Amino acid sequence: MTERTGLxxxxxxxxxxxxxxxxxxxxxxxxxxxxxxxxIAAAAEVSRRTLFAYFPTKExxxxxxxxxxxxxxxxxxxxxxxxxxxxxxxxEALLAALExxxxxxxxxxxxxxxxxxxxxxDTESLAARLTRYLARGVDALAxxxxEAGADPxxxxxxxxxxxxxxHELAFMNHSALLAGSSADDRYPEAVRAAERAFALLRxxxxxxx
Numbered sequence: 001m002t003e004r005t006g007l008x009x010x011x012x013x014x015x016x017x018x019x020x021x022x023x024x025x026x027x028x029x030x031x032x033x034x035x036x037x038x039x040i041a042a043a044a045e046v047s048r049r050t051l052f053a054y055f056p057t058k059e060x061x062x063x064x065x066x067x068x069x070x071x072x073x074x075x076x077x078x079x080x081x082x083x084x085x086x087x088x089x090x091x092e093a094l095l096a097a098l099e100x101x102x103x104x105x106x107x108x109x110x111x112x113x114x115x116x117x118x119x120x121x122d123t124e125s126l127a128a129r130l131t132r133y134l135a136r137g138v139d140a141l142a143x144x145x146x147e148a149g150a151d152p153x154x155x156x157x158x159x160x161x162x163x164x165x166x167h168e169l170a171f172m173n174h175s176a177l178l179a180g181s182s183a184d185d186r187y188p189e190a191v192r193a194a195e196r197a198f199a200l201l202r203x204x205x206x207x208x209x
Contacts, residue, residue, distance in 0.1 A: 016054050016064075019044040023061040028115050032062060032123045059129040062120070069104055070133045073163060074140035077148060086148050090162055091198040094169075098190050101183050106173030107190050109183040117174050137163050158201075165197045 022044040026035045037058065041051045055061045073090060080089035094105070101108045106117065120126045138159045145155035172193060176186045 020064050070137040071140040074144035077144040106170035107183050
């Protein structure tokens with residue numbers, strides 16, 4: 001990559017972040033359905049045409065961090081140390097994410113983060129788009145598991161199970177925080193739930209008896 005190409009890419013990323021940041025601030029202040037594309041473009045100081053070049057829809061604006069996150073499980077599997085089981089790599093990554101209070105785990109009680117998750121849950125179009133991202137994440141993880149030597153059917157089923165479990169764990173954590181728990185108070189139970197979930201993934205439902 002040349003220096004000019006690198007600077008151009010950096011400028012694009014900054015513009016993308018600025019547009020998305022302006023959009024999320026407006027969504028949280030006024031509600032997702034009450035904010036127009038024109039209003040977002042004005043707040044980000046870009047044209048509507050530029051905005052659409054980065055984000056085709058309002059849903060893409062609201063959920064762009066989830067879109068960036070959708071192939072993370074596949075990246076974890078591919079980047080794991082030689083000889084490590086893929087499921088163990090995913091378990092370790094989830095525990096590390098919980099420890100650092102990654103918003104994608106639902107274990108983050110910064111008010112803006114909590115408000116953002118509530119907005120997603122309460123907005124039908126955003127919840128539907130999030131399901132689409134989850135499906136693409138399953139595709140990516142299944143491919144990574146096949147590369148790791150799994151049978152294609154096993155890879156597909158395991159990928160669907162892992163991402164469904166992670167999604168449900170995040171929802172449980174977020175629900176606990178909305179009910180009044182702090183992230184620190186919830187953390188031990190979040191770790192226990194994650195460990196139990198991966199035991200079930202590894203050994204089947206018999207592990208829960």
